[in-house]
Amino acid sequence: MVRIVTMLLHDERFSGWSLCEKLERFHFSKQYLRFCKSFGWEPYLYCFHQSVTEKQVYEDGGLGVIKVFPVKFRFPPFLRFGNDHNPSEVLKELRIDEPDLIHFHHYYLFSFPYMAVLIKRRLKCPLTTQLHGYNQKWWRRIFYLPNLLALKKVDRIFYSYKPEESVYAKIGVLDKAVRVPMPSVDPKVFKPDRRKDPETNLLYVGRIPPAINPYGEKSPILLLLILHRLLRIRYVKLTVVGDGAGLPLCKRFAQKLKLEKHVDFRGFLPRSELPNLYRRAILTLV
Template sequence: MNICMFCRVVPDHGRGGMQDVVFDSAKNLVKIGHYVSVITTRHPKGTTEKIVNGVKIYFLNKTRSQKYGADWDREAKEKLVNLHTKQPSDIVHTQGMAAIWLPRFLKEEGIAIPTIISLHGTYWDELKTSINVMTHPKTFFSIVYSSALILLFLVNHLKTMFRIRMFDLVIATSPEQREILRERYFVSSKKIKVVLNGIDTHLFKGGRCLANKGISLLVVARLNEEKGAHIALQAVKELTNLIRDIQLIIVGDGKDRKYLKSTAAKLGISNFVHFVGFVPLTELPEYYRSCDIFLNPTLRQNGYDLTILQAMASGKPVITTNIGSYPTAIDSGKEGFLTSLGDINDLVEKILILYKNKQLALDMGKNGNIKVEKMFTSKQMAKNLELCYLKLTKK
């Protein structure tokens, strides 16, 4: 099949869950015999097109890098028509809201191609994330900013509600997302298919056993408020009174890095916290292998971060927040623990349980590895997408 995808970002734009999922699914679809092209926003260095692992990527350089807008809509439509004229597409698939205009546009152009939208999150999720941040703020400004975002996301939620229902198939990345699409967007159950996101399990594998003394905690995240790294810092502050040899490794970068370093200093835990900064995907496995427990105290509602799957594949117990789609990945008490939103005491309690019971931590790590291999590989993700395509095209 000739598959044309739309996405705001690809790995050339930087690290992130969306770009990893899109590119992993695309390259695995190529491996099983399909032709895949991806239309995306301007390349940071001006590249117009390239082929990576058999995937043809088109960068629209009249657009803003990683941003939507009238320029993106116009040029993306032109590129789609141009590609379809040269080699007709069998499926057009937008990742997220990148090409939410697809069904109406194709109808206006008289082009009959099945359309699919994958929703890794929705504006409803963004709205709830803003509420989470507002109720667990790092500063007073967070409350003001989140209040403004709530109104914006509510408007966008209402604007996209009808347009999502126009697609031939709507892909949810978890059962929780499926229910949001049914209950908040009124999408027919017959139109929704759950396709779980996956990771490259050849890259992420089991690591060392837990240390006999002390404990090493790991956070891998973009450093902004909704990812909850500030909550991890407060938990470590409490733990330094109970565990002498403790360290928190924070991998990632973002606008809050300076604030988080300042917070660590104010809490008196700078000697226990190490800010690594950005790490390439190929170097991440070593950080997972070297930690004892992976922390993800996120406030972000939509989906589940790929980092928890990477940690699970690496054989590490995961402690994350009981919101969004995280219960799909973590069965609390089996692969790790789910904690209450923004609850520092709950997070501390769960860390102490694993610190005091290393066999439980090891068992959870093994359970997580098994679960990822069974449910969350990039190969399975691509195969499930292929089944969706075949059903729509009747091929």
């Protein structure tokens, strides 16, 4: 049986998820486990959480094995995402699990450069990685130059964003890159509601971060300012689905702008409840 270890080496400070929420809620990393399981493989997920002080192991027959490690140190400092590290314990666990393949989620994490070197030199294991993000600004590419150069160590790179191809060409790894189409929308599930709605409904679905406008992060608080301006010319309502450390701030800001009658904060909702909200919305904001 093929044993695959997928690695998502960041904690949940940016999302505000507890460990229980991380394990129970929908997340793409767990979809990867389910995908691998469908082929009869033996999948593992290595990840971090800021609340644990020692390794936690969770087994799910439908998914595989999830191993949650503590964060030993953070570098570079003052960042809220991607600077979490625990190389000795992760490497130790890899030696115990002896995977046939290692997949590293998101090569713009700061642990990727040295993990790529350790995996190839010490474990001699095939390594794949993927882009999970967007076309970075040029000045951020300089900041992440070690991550980009470490792509030379991997066997395959999976990506969906075409602008990244120019980066691969410049560092000589375009032959390793495999472009994967973005998932499409199922029209049987996500279809507009033909019934007329007396209200104009706007919809936001996603996490609510604490910062007002961090680089590359969602900013639902900005939608409140847009809504405040829209109400001068048209009656509209905004439904906000999701939670996070910034939810109390958004609620206070909505009160300050006197938007209580125009904003409906639903909090976290199961995925099964989302299609109906998408159908009723005339516009979904991301």
